[in-house]
Amino acid sequence: MAFTRIVILVTLLLNFLGSTLLGQTQSSTKKDIDKLIYKASKLRESGNFEKSLLITRIALRKAIFIKNNELIAKNYNVVASNYNELMEFDKAIFYYNKALIFANLTSNDSIKERINNNLGNMYCFEKKKYEKGIEFYKKALEYSKAIPDSSQMALTNLNITWAYFDIGRFRNGKYNLDFLNRFHNKHEDSSTIVIRKMLNGMYYSYSKENDKADKYFLEAIKIGQEQNNKSDLSYAHLEYSKFLLKQKAYKEAYENLSLYNRLTEEMFAEVKSVKANIAGVNFELDEYKRAIDKIESEKYLQYKSLKKSRLIVLLFVIVLFVLLLFLNSLIKNNKYRRKSNLDLMHANKELIIANKKAEELSHLKTQFVSTISHELRTPLYGVVGITDLLLEEHQELATSPHLNSLKFSARYLLSLVNDILQINKMDENKIVLERLTFNILDELNMIKNSLSFIAQKNKNTIYIDVDPTIPESLIGDKLRFAQIFMNLVSNALKFTNNGEVWIVVKQTKIKGNIHTLEFSVEDNGIGIAPIDKDKIFDKFVQVGRKEIDYQGTGLGLSIVKRLLELFGSTISVESELGKGTVFRFAIDFEYDKVKATEIINDIDINLTFGQTFNVLIVEDNLINQVITKKTIERNNYSCTVVEDGYAALEILNTEVFDVILMDINMPLINGFETSRRIRQNGIETPIIALTAFDKNEITEEAIAAGMNDIIVKPFEPLQLFKIINCLIQNAKSVV
Structure with missing residues (x-):
């Protein structure tokens, strides 16, 4: 049965080869090629890029064979449009330029206008080379004047307006926008109305006519939603978010920016899926491009080789049938083994898919960490900087515990943000502790002052008991140390009402210049159930939230545990429901009077x-x-x-x-x-x-x-x- 199927397949293949070779010896008509180009364009518009590219390949071969420059230009334009849709912009530009070369050999202003407009889109909106892209748009507008169908002029005016507005040259783009607004009833269709509304919103935002801008943006979004046009709708949300941000409507701006990101991700996912399905076709087209170049310079030699192809096909048939006889015996002998291989291949495919998903998730996580890191550090720079300016310009506030607490809290928040966002780096031991001089009692008092508002809220009192034998200046990472205590003390205050929180520090051992200090944070709050003790150091875990919402991320104790591991220490917990909780750990700090002096001198x-x-x-x-x-x-x-x-x-x-x-x-x-x-x-x-x-x-x-x-x-x-x-x-x- 398998052998019979192969014979039938070979017969069909030979028929196809014969008909193809025969067809190449006959001159295809312009009408036939135009039909293929039209079909390829429709397939591209419907998202069937694979079939569109394959049909264009056939049409391109026929157009080159009959030496019709206009048809060659149209084919290359369709190929470039496919790559544009697939976000392969370098390939798209290559084929658009190829199309323009052949178009310039013709007297067809319509195709010249269209290709110049497409190149303008590439350079302005994909390569961000606006000046070069605008030059293409200007050429397109010149050609559009000689075209009876003025809808192309409207589309190019739309694009050049958008390009000017993107680079802030609103006055340059105003002339083109006025053209769109004057003739929109004549030229406008569902593919341009959303962007025209959006561009009006951008212009009125620039001219500070906020009511008009808001009206146009909302109209653009509404129409985009009705049309389910993800691309135009996403840009409308993006520009509206910029307008709202200027109006200080931060919540609405963030919501529109989130909608833009979601729509962009959906479109990217769709294109990525299609690109994966046509990877082989892309390879074939790249190979075919080189073949086309050869065809253009060696048409005569190729024509002579076609005459000899029948003999080659005949020899191929003889050799192929011999191989098929041998293949048939192999199929029978390896039938059971093939089944096992298929099962193995299926399992391997599933593994590859799972691995790709894991890589995508890892990339998204990295991207999220980078974005959040940037967005949080920027306002923190403002908080820290303004605090420094207040202290500098109003020296009478230098001793203010509130301002000092604000500055410390901002710096602690920065450290906390960095550690939370880089918690994955902790797993890889990429965080290195700093060596700074600090005073244990000063740090703890600063933490106490910073958390005083939590203590007052829950009517708690914080007590600090530091062993007087501990040296005044120790060397270690004081920011990581402070972060540990901020998490532990804030937790103790959060789960305690009308109670006390004790911070106790004892010096337990001195070996050379290493001082071992034992720390404990004790409260008389609600306590932790025995069943929950093993969970509290896990990420995103919150216990005791059934009756009262204590809030928080559930990362605090996880970070404490990781930071103590960096210090080479571990943490223990003792707790009883209704009586309170005690956390204990020990850290080694260095005390070296000479080194401490050197570090201080390095600062000056x-x-x-x-x-x-x-x-x-x-x-x-x-x-x-x-x-x-x-x-x-x-x-x-x-x-x-x-x-x-x-x-x-x-x-x-x-x-x-x-x-x-x-x-x-x-x-x-x-x-x-x-x-x-x-x-x-x-x-x-x-x-x-x-x-x-x-x-x-x-x-x-x-x-x-x-x-x-x-x-x-x-x-x-x-x-x-x-x-x-x-x-x-x-x-x-x-x-």
């Missing part, structure tokens, strides 16, 4: 060389601009602030600076690209990346862009000035 560095340095700050966030500028000017440096990369490039053409502080995440042009262009212009001024991104995530790209160092916000001013002075000194020594 000379921040200047008796000179006034000229600093350029490139930062789009207004609060961050104020904080960074104030911080720089407090050190008697002169300071200039610009809001984006283009402004930085412009001012560097006329002014000289000693150092540049460069934000990374900026609109229009990011910090990496700005730095790259600065270096391309021959400017060697040191560049420091001043960013809220995790340093490990951007180091490689920062170096490639020509940056000299990275400092993560929030930062200690002392650290910033030390890096600035070091880079300036190195730059001057080179000169």
Whole structure:
């Protein structure tokens, strides 16, 4: 039976080969090729990219054979449109340019207009090369004037308006928007109405006519929802969120941004699924592209080879039948073994799918961590910076426990955010403890003051008992130490009412310069049930929430356990329901009077060389601009602030600076690209990346862009000035 099926398959294959070869010797008509192109276009619009590309391949071969430049241009345009839909933008641009070459050999203004418009879309919205893309749009508009169907002119006007608005050139795009608004009844259809409404909203947002802007944005979103047009609807939500953010409607802005992200992820998932199904077709088209190039230069030789193909086919048939006889015997002998192999392949496919899903989840987690890290560090930079400014400008508040507690709490929150977001790095032992001098009693008192509002809320009293034999200055990671106690003490206060919380520190052992301290945090609160003791150190676990919602993430004790592991310690718990809980652990700290003095002396560095340095700050966030500028000017440096990369490039053409502080995440042009262009212009001024991104995530790209160092916000001013002075000194020594 299997052999019979193979014979039938071979017969059909030979018939197909024969008909194909015969067909290639006959001249296909323009009408037949146009039908194939139309069918391929419809298949692309319906999302059947695989079949669309295959049909285009056949049509392209026929068009090249009859040497019809217009049909060749149309085919390449369809191929490029498929790759555009699949987000393979480099391939799309390649084939659009190929199409334009052949289109320019014709007198068909319509196809020239369409291809120029498509290239404008590629460079403006996918490659973000707006100037180049706008030039293509302008060419498209010139061709559209000679086309009876003015709907193409409307579409190009829509695209060029969007491009101008994206780069903030609203005045340039106003003329094109006016054209759309005047003739929308004549030209507009369901594919353009959402974007036209959105563009009107963007313009009125720019001109501060907020009521009109809000009206147009809501109309765009409503129509997009009715049409279920995910692409246009997603952009409407994105631009509306920007408008709402300007109006300080943060909640609504966040909701619209979330809708944009969800729609984008859905579209990306759909395209990714389709791309996976046509991977083989892409490979075939790449191979065929090379074959087409050869056909274009060697048509005559190819025609001669076709005459000899019948003999080749005949020989192929003879050889194939011999092979089929041998194959038939192999099929019979390996029937049972093949079944086992199929089962194994099925299991392997499931494993590959599971592995891909795990990789995708890991990537999403990394992306989430990076995004949250950046979004949280930015406002924390504002809190820490403004607190420093208050202390600097109002020295009478220097002794205020409230302001000092605010500053400490902000810095603790930053440390907590970093540890929570990088808890996966703890598993890989990538966190290294710092060596700083600190006083145990001072740290505990600061923690007590910071948590006083929780204590007052639950009517609790915090007591601190520190062994007087403990040295005043110990060396260790005081931020990690503080984080441990913030978690333990806040937990104790949260689960205690009208009670007491005791923090007890005893020195239990001294060996050389290592002092072993035993810590305990004790409360007389609700206690922990025996069944829950083994769970409390797990992630996202909360116990005792049946009657009262104590809130919290359930990460506190998990982080405490991980941090103590970094200190080489473990934690124990004793508890009884209704009587309270005691947590105990021990940590080794170093006491070395000489080293402590060295660390303190290292801090007292000379921040200047008796000179006034000229600093350029490139930062789009207004609060961050104020904080960074104030911080720089407090050190008697002169300071200039610009809001984006283009402004930085412009001012560097006329002014000289000693150092540049460069934000990374900026609109229009990011910090990496700005730095790259600065270096391309021959400017060697040191560049420091001043960013809220995790340093490990951007180091490689920062170096490639020509940056000299990275400092993560929030930062200690002392650290910033030390890096600035070091880079300036190195730059001057080179000169």
